[in-house]
Amino acid sequence: MDAEKIQSRVAVQPVHDQTYADDDSVQNARWITGVFRRLPWIGLAAIFATIGAAASAFAILRCSKDVRTDHWGVKNVPAPSPNVLLSIVNSITNLVLLAAVGQGYAIAWWRRALEGSTVTELHRSWSFSSSTLSILTSLKSFNTIALAALMTKLTILDGVLLQKATSTYLAYDTDGWGVDLKAYIATELPHNYTGIMYGANDTASLYTPEFLSVMTAYRANGGLIDFNAGNAIPINFNHSDQQYYDPVNLPQPFGVSSDYFQGCSGSCWGNVNAAGLWWDCANATEPWAANVSLSASNSSQAYPLFSTSFSVNWYDQSANSTTIKARIAYVNSVEGENGTCPGVLTTQTCVLRPAVVTYGAWISDENNVTDADSSKGIGLSSNAKAGINLKAVPTTLHGLTRPDLYSFPATQLANYASLVETPGPNRRTTMGGIELALNTLFASSASIEWTGPSTGWSLTTSGSTAPFYFSADSSVDVSSLCNYTLPLGVDPATTTIKTSLDEILFRTSLHAAMDGHPATVQQLTGTNQMAYRQYYKSDYRWLGGAVASMLLAILGIAPSYYGFWQLGRRVTLGPFEIASALQAPILEHPAVASGQVDDLIEHVGDRRVQYGLVPEVEQPKLVMAEPDRVARPAYGPRGRR
Incomplete structure (x- = not known):
């Protein structure tokens, strides 16, 4: 078919030969x-x-x-x-x-x-x-x-x-003061919750599985209850998202949610009532080895320098409860004249009574805190510094200077409680398990003893507390063994021992609530919030x-x-508008006189055109023309470029 188009000329009336004299739509040229x-x-x-x-x-x-x-x-x-x-x-x-x-x-x-x-x-x-x-x-x-x-x-x-x-x-948020925080926590220690007494002993020998979970987590994470720990306390998390000690029959304190703290969006502080032990302490002092030449005595007597011990009083009549007695003794001494070692022995005796204690709690929401230096979890405010980057905290924040942000109140007594227990073989106990934890962690002693002219004085310690607190004066020759003192202002009962016990009991209160023991939903007081946010x-x-x-x-x-x-007139760079202006025969129509491409397309837009070879006398041309006049280009001697 294409070959026939090239060999024969088809008589087609040129478009420009057509007349449109009677076409009323034709418009004259407009400029x-x-x-x-x-x-x-x-x-x-x-x-x-x-x-x-x-x-x-x-x-x-x-x-x-x-x-x-x-x-x-x-x-x-x-x-x-x-x-x-x-x-x-x-x-x-x-x-x-x-x-x-x-x-x-x-x-x-x-x-x-x-x-x-x-x-x-x-x-x-x-x-x-x-x-x-x-x-x-x-x-x-x-x-x-x-x-x-x-x-x-x-x-x-x-x-x-x-x-x-x-x-x-990233910066700390400054609009979170007075945030609405709620907690679900036990306010009294459950009976028979922490220790087990075996045989005829009236002291606990092992922890219960519940309290063992508390102590294991405490030893692993210190004062911080870490969200990522296997036995973490949930905060704004569902139980299905975490692994807990007892995943069966868990209480739902806030409806369908099993959160135990709610409302925190960042790093939060507030006061919450929970189960604890309140310390009632009395101090006594007496001279120690004053004006006595220890070496001259040439005896093998040991002189105590430091001791901590704990025991259960199964019924304290004055407290109407089972209590724990803590005895802490320590010596401050200096090297005297003529081989003397004068000093002062301080004995601190404390009764630890069951109580509802107001704790300063610190909460860090894992979903919102983005500071790489922050820890995520729940703890006491005494450990708040572990969860926030002090360098990033503004010097002033809502009228509070930076040091004030960490001047949180110490634990306060809300009211005493009564927990009466009776010792006996193969029984569970609560106060006995706490006593076991205190002796395991903090029972300690230090003493000096004269061992003879050739060896002089010998210092002996046991347990972890004595080496941690009791130190020698490094500016004095250690051979004297007389210059021992506690750091100025350090009180063993109100520093590590009490703070650590508070953390253990705070954990115990949370786990008791989680295990289904009586607990209450309470509004935290004195709340503050700082959120390390993205701006x-x-x-x-x-x-x-x-x-x-x-x-x-x-x-x-x-x-x-x-x-x-x-x-x-209106102009574009459309190909047919330019072709019309160049008088392309295929576009010939009186509408071209207007120069408007819209008029042109309206009248000739239905015409079919095709690009291809049009036979001429001299040589075929590649042009756009009526389909009947063109043939598809083919590669060949005449079509080769």
Whole structure:
């Protein structure tokens, strides 16, 4: 079929030979110039939209500056993050600039054609609008179309600059004082909960499984109840998310949730009532080895320097309860004259009574604290410093200076409780298990003994407490063995021993609630909160660079609009509009007289055309023509380039 088209000429009436004298739709040529008649509304709207986009970018950065990321939104409705909004603004800017430069291309090209130009110049100007390579390889022919195209393509930098204009940073939140915190915790020690007495002994020999879980976690994590530990106390977590000592029949203190502390969103402090032991102590002092030459006695008597011991009083009538007696003795001594070793022996006797104790609790929410230096969990406020980065805390925060943030009250007595137990073989006990824990952790002693003229004095210690607290004066020759003292102001009963016991009993109260023993939901008092949060940061320098890029694009496009008032009709760079202006026969129609491409398409848009070979007398041509006149190009001697 294609070969027949080439070999024979088909008689087709040329389009330009057709008459349309009776076509009432044909319009005469219209050429109406003027500033207002030919004002490029699309281009102007695009320019103003670009300016509006720049203003929107500034508004986004201004509104998001120093705003917490989880507070970003309108009336508690989350909004896209600033970088997403800036990406949208950048996309809109690129679209409107493309619309503006497209109209500028058409105006500049048709003005050049109106003033008269060569086909080469017109082709080169058209190619500038579609190819950056054409601009770079034809710098000698650089014109307003090339300028507009180049400046528009450089707006790719806007996206990078706008993204650099917004970022995030971490800082402590300053609006969390008086936060609403609730706790579910036991306020009394359960009966028979901590120890087991075997045989005829009236003291506990082993921990119960429940208390063993408490002590194991305490030895592993110290004063912090770590969320990540296998027996952690849940806070804002469901039991299915953690492993616990007894996953069966766990209480649900807050409805469907099994949280034991609620309301914290960061690092929180507050006072909570829980089960504990209250220390009632009395001190007594007496001279120790005063004016006595120990070495002269030449005896093997041991002189105690330090001792801690604990025992159960199964019924203390004055307390109407089983209690624990703690005895702590320590010597402060110096080297005297003539071989003497004068000093003072202080004996501290304390009765540990069951009580409801007000603890200063510290809570750290794992989901919200992002400080790498922070620990996550629950503990007493005495350990709060372990869970917060002091360097990052502002010097002042809501009128409180930084040291005041850590001046939390010590434990306070809410009221005494009664827990009467009877010793017996193979029985469980609560006070006996606590006594076992105290003796295991803190029973200790230190003493000196004369061992003879050749060896002199010998110092003996046992347990961990004595070496931890009892120290020699390093400025004095240690051979005297007389210069022993506790650090100034250190009180064993109110430092490590009491603090550690408070932590153990606080853990016990939480585990007792978790195990289903009587507990209450209570509102914490004196609450405070500091949250190490993520905030949005705005850098207007990068925004300035992006806005400058937008303005340069507008300035680069503006020259292409020059002389728009000289054009008497709407113009585009559409191929059929240009072909019509070049008098292509296939587009011949009286509507061409108007010059408007819309009029042209309305009248000739249904004509079928095809690109291919049209046979001629001299040589076939590759043109766009009626389908009946063309054949598909084929590779061959005559078709080879």
